[in-house]
Amino acid sequence: MSAAIARPRRARLRVEASLSQVVAALLVAAFLLAFLLVPVGRVILTAFLDPAGGFTLVHFADFFRTSLFLESFWNSLYVAGLSVVFASVLAVPLAVILARYRFPGRALIATLGVLPLVMPPFVGAVAMQLIFGRNGTVNLLLMDWFDLRLDLMEGLNGVIFVQSLHYFPFILMNLAASLSNIDVAMEEAGQNLGARGLTLLRTIVLPLSLPGYLAGASLVFVKVFDDLATPLLLNVTNMLAPQAYLRVTSVGLADPMGYVISVILIAVSLAAMVGSGLLLRGRDYATAQRGGGGLSQRRMTGQGKLLAWLFVVPVLFLVLAPHLGILLLSLATIWSFSPLPDAFTLAHYGTVLRETPQFLTNTLLFCGIAALIDVVLGVVIAWLVHRTKLPGRALLDLAAMSALAVPGLVLGIGILRTYFDTRLPGGDSLATWWGMLIIVLAIRRLPYALRGATAALRQVHRSLEEAAENVGAGKAATLARITVPLMAGGLAAAFVTSFATAAVELSATLVLVTRDVDAPLSYGIYIYMQSAAGRGPGAALGVIAVLAVALCTWAAHAVAERERSRRARTSEAQEAA
Amino acid sequence: MSVEVEAVSFGYGATRVLEDVSLSVRQGEFFAFLGPSGSGKTTLLRLIAGFGTPDQGRIVIGGRDMTRTPPWSRNVGLVFQNYALWPHMTVGQNVAFGLERRGVGRAERDRKVRAALDLVGLVHLIDRRPAQLSGGQQQRVAIARTLAIEPEVLLLDEPLSNLDAALRAGVRQELVALQRRLGLTTILVTHDQEEANAAADRMAVLDGGKVLQVGPPAELYDRPVNRFVAGFLGTANLIEGEVSGGIFRAGRAVLPLAEPAADGPATLALRPQSLRLARVAEPGALPARVLRAEFLGGHLRYTLDLDGLTLIAEESHQRGRAPLAPGEAIQLVVDPRQVSVI
Numbered sequence: 001m002s003a004a005i006a007r008p009r010r011a012r013l014r015v016e017a018s019l020s021q022v023v024a025a026l027l028v029a030a031f032l033l034a035f036l037l038v039p040v041g042r043v044i045l046t047a048f049l050d051p052a053g054g055f056t057l058v059h060f061a062d063f064f065r066t067s068l069f070l071e072s073f074w075n076s077l078y079v080a081g082l083s084v085v086f087a088s089v090l091a092v093p094l095a096v097i098l099a100r101y102r103f104p105g106r107a108l109i110a111t112l113g114v115l116p117l118v119m120p121p122f123v124g125a126v127a128m129q130l131i132f133g134r135n136g137t138v139n140l141l142l143m144d145w146f147d148l149r150l151d152l153m154e155g156l157n158g159v160i161f162v163q164s165l166h167y168f169p170f171i172l173m174n175l176a177a178s179l180s181n182i183d184v185a186m187e188e189a190g191q192n193l194g195a196r197g198l199t200l201l202r203t204i205v206l207p208l209s210l211p212g213y214l215a216g217a218s219l220v221f222v223k224v225f226d227d228l229a230t231p232l233l234l235n236v237t238n239m240l241a242p243q244a245y246l247r248v249t250s251v252g253l254a255d256p257m258g259y260v261i262s263v264i265l266i267a268v269s270l271a272a273m274v275g276s277g278l279l280l281r282g283r284d285y286a287t288a289q290r291g292g293g294g295l296s297q298r299r300m301t302g303q304g305k306l307l308a309w310l311f312v313v314p315v316l317f318l319v320l321a322p323h324l325g326i327l328l329l330s331l332a333t334i335w336s337f338s339p340l341p342d343a344f345t346l347a348h349y350g351t352v353l354r355e356t357p358q359f360l361t362n363t364l365l366f367c368g369i370a371a372l373i374d375v376v377l378g379v380v381i382a383w384l385v386h387r388t389k390l391p392g393r394a395l396l397d398l399a400a401m402s403a404l405a406v407p408g409l410v411l412g413i414g415i416l417r418t419y420f421d422t423r424l425p426g427g428d429s430l431a432t433w434w435g436m437l438i439i440v441l442a443i444r445r446l447p448y449a450l451r452g453a454t455a456a457l458r459q460v461h462r463s464l465e466e467a468a469e470n471v472g473a474g475k476a477a478t479l480a481r482i483t484v485p486l487m488a489g490g491l492a493a494a495f496v497t498s499f500a501t502a503a504v505e506l507s508a509t510l511v512l513v514t515r516d517v518d519a520p521l522s523y524g525i526y527i528y529m530q531s532a533a534g535r536g537p538g539a540a541l542g543v544i545a546v547l548a549v550a551l552c553t554w555a556a557h558a559v560a561e562r563e564r565s566r567r568a569r570t571s572e573a574q575e576a577a
Numbered sequence: 578m579s580v581e582v583e584a585v586s587f588g589y590g591a592t593r594v595l596e597d598v599s600l601s602v603r604q605g606e607f608f609a610f611l612g613p614s615g616s617g618k619t620t621l622l623r624l625i626a627g628f629g630t631p632d633q634g635r636i637v638i639g640g641r642d643m644t645r646t647p648p649w650s651r652n653v654g655l656v657f658q659n660y661a662l663w664p665h666m667t668v669g670q671n672v673a674f675g676l677e678r679r680g681v682g683r684a685e686r687d688r689k690v691r692a693a694l695d696l697v698g699l700v701h702l703i704d705r706r707p708a709q710l711s712g713g714q715q716q717r718v719a720i721a722r723t724l725a726i727e728p729e730v731l732l733l734d735e736p737l738s739n740l741d742a743a744l745r746a747g748v749r750q751e752l753v754a755l756q757r758r759l760g761l762t763t764i765l766v767t768h769d770q771e772e773a774n775a776a777a778d779r780m781a782v783l784d785g786g787k788v789l790q791v792g793p794p795a796e797l798y799d800r801p802v803n804r805f806v807a808g809f810l811g812t813a814n815l816i817e818g819e820v821s822g823g824i825f826r827a828g829r830a831v832l833p834l835a836e837p838a839a840d841g842p843a844t845l846a847l848r849p850q851s852l853r854l855a856r857v858a859e860p861g862a863l864p865a866r867v868l869r870a871e872f873l874g875g876h877l878r879y880t881l882d883l884d885g886l887t888l889i890a891e892e893s894h895q896r897g898r899a900p901l902a903p904g905e906a907i908q909l910v911v912d913p914r915q916v917s918v919i
Binding site: 461463464466467468469470471472473474477481482485486488 | 626627628647648649650652653654655657658659661662663664665674675678679719722723725726
């Protein structure tokens with residue numbers, strides 16, 4: 001065969017990217033590189049470098065030779081594992097009742113699924129001490145009545161207790177969603193073939209709901225494993241995250257142990273996420289079956305109802321305990337060694353507003369800007385990924401989403417390591433500048449905003465954009481006039497979610513904030529809670545934080561609902577036409 | 578403006594969608610791309626609008642090479658199959674958008690918006706939102722939005738597919754009337770042969786990314802170039818056989834041909850309504866047997882056996898005339914002038 005005939009048709013390289021797209025992508029990439037990838041990369045690198053700059057594993061050897069670190073490592077695993085167990089004990093029955101039974105308390109259960117999330121665990125921790133602690137309400141009453149004491153809040157127990165109560169909604173919501181996604185026909189097919197009762201549950205329902213459970217459980221594990229603020233507030237330091245924090249803040253940035261622990265935190269988080277992902281591979285049944293009405297909801301027997309109430313009511317009490325506790329504490333004159341406060345006052349709120357109003361204004365400013373950055377970045381990344389053919393665009397998405405696997409503490413340490421020696425004109429460090437805190441908050445919450453923006457963009461039919469291009473609008477005009485306005489509802493929800501979660505972020509904040517005047521709300525609560533006299537004002541700040549987060553959560557939900565119904569109306573009208 | 582598609586090929590990755598497509602649409606013509614789904618007709622329309630760049634070939638509009646011109650610089654109006662009205666804008670804002678992009682002043686813009694809506698008879702709905710309109714009204718707004726920019730070419734992507742069957746014929750007639758009034762070069766994409774037949778001056782039948790035949794609807798119907806075109810445009814009896822000396826033979830059936838045809842294997846296309854069913858013997862008639870009879874309202878469709886060949890014949894329904902029964906023997910009269918050789 002001659003070369004002339006055999007020569008394949010040369011594929012023309014089609015670069016369908018405009019200059020502005022390339023510039024946008026490069027700007028986003030530079031941002032992610034500077035404030036996420038490089039800092040985290042430096043943390044990882046530092047863990048493997050000897051003082052001369054060579055590669056070494058000696059720091060890891062040191063880590064595993066030091067009994068305190070080993071103990072911390074096992075403690076973190078133990079706490080995260082048991083938190084998953086206890087969170088499951090709370091969540092699984094609730095999810096089953098919610099998804100499978102006609103139960104009058106369904107709304108109550110749904111509320112249970114949200115209440116803990118609006119209260120940052122470190123805020124609840126102090127209140128839990130007052131209610132369940134050694135000399136808390138419950139133990140004082142138990143001592144009076146039965147001469148009995150429960151060590152619920154002692155050491156690791158306290159962390160497990162607080163975390164399980166805070167994070168069980170993740171399992172509840174994921175499991176309930178996957179239970180109600182099971183097509184009723186699946187279950188009926190099982191019944192039709194002769195299975196019933198426990199057999200049905202074991203052979204059909206459990207395997208089909210496993211993905212939802214695992215998704216929730218792995219999330220709880222990772223969150224608890226990485227958490228810094230809750231153990232610190234409970235004075236538990238023999239866990240990994242507090243150890244890393246203490247090494248970096250007390251021994252110094254040059255100490256390798258902080259970095260080694262950071263690497264271990266990332267590795268375990270990644271392992272949990274990847275592990276659950278592998279377990280779930282090929283088992284994402286829920287998306288394969290659409291249209292089914294969900295599991296048939298069956299009537300409960302009187303006995304069943306009684307059992308359900310006997311479970312739901314105590315759980316409600318547990319869930320409300322930190323809320324009630326923090327509210328009482330914020331209104332209490334003195335609350336010590338007594339089941340309830342001695343007297344009530346509004347003075348703590350006055351103290352907070354008078355002496356440290358900056359905690360509130362800083363939070364509004366920092367988190368507002370951070371959420372705005374998130375929404376802008378989310379739109380740009382989602383648009384580049386889903387609406388252009390830019391080479392390497394998937395990497396942008398991956399890089400932004402990778403923030404999920406980076407504990408706040410680790411990002412904080414990385415920022416310190418990378419930018420501590422860079423000085424601002426005033427002589428302050430760039431790493432502890434308040435602007436940097438905004439950037440870090442933005443990076444931390446970017447995955448949520450990006451998911452929101454991506455979902456919103458998917459709702460915008462391509463033809464709506466093409467119609468604009470067809471009548472003369474360029475890419476930028478189309479994005480501004482058609483795409484973004486149509487995404488508005490989803491973006492508003494993303495903004496509010498980013499704002500609310502940034503407002504109660506404490507792990508990176510603890511590492512990066514050096515001055516009270518630059519501190520946000522969450523840091524303020526932490527500072528106040530350090531002293532007995534500050535507990536009242538700290539609780540008052542906590543109540544304000546909870547109310548703000550609750551309000552934002554409600555607003556995000558309301559916006560999303562309105563959007564959904566608007567969409568439903570639109571498609572109805574189109575179908576009816 | 579005329580539209581020339583010159584040797585255009587297009588694909589997504591390894592999937593070839595259009596293969597060496599050439600055709601030309603004349604100034605002021607109502608042209609149709611007709612083909613089944615997956616034939617590439619919508620892709621071709623989108624390439625003309627600028628959504629996608631051909632791998633090879635050129636697209637010339639009004640004598641200018643537009644192959645690499647972005648959609649917003651083409652002045653080619655596309656009416657989307659799903660209308661693609663912007664739900665966050667009123668009808669008026671939808672129609673005004675393209676004029677805004679062109680920097681048309683406010684007063685002039687308002688005038689043109691009203692004129693465009695007037696063309697489709699919807700000025701009174703100018704402040705409504707798309708969600709408040711019926712499907713038919715949404716489509717008219719989509720057309721008005723496109724016409725407002727005074728496009729050089731109007732592209733219609735399956736404009737009738739989202740409408741109730743009862744509305745379709747009326748909307749089709751309105752579209753044709755509008756096109757005639759504006760003298761606007763128009764390309765209609767459809768999978769519905771009736772729609773293309775009724776509306777188009779000329780049409781192209783596409784299948785598998787290739788243009789099979791171009792011409793006026795009746796010509797394509799009467800003289801299909803291949804089995805696909807013959808079968809896609811209405812029902813056709815396709816009979817495999819041999820031509821020799823101006824006579825077509827298939828099994829024992831023999832048909833003289835009215836038009837000259839080359840000797841050799843050939844396929845004969847015969848429309849069902851071209852077969853006349855005689856109740857009594859006639860000279861030149863072929864004896865056949867009824868296999869199945871279907872009453873379809875305006876006409877009856879018979880499946881016939883002619884010496885082993887299965888043929889479809891249609892006869893208009895007349896009150897009082899008894900339908901033929903399966904098993905009945907009849908005489909088949911074929912007019913050689915109605916036969917085409919593929």
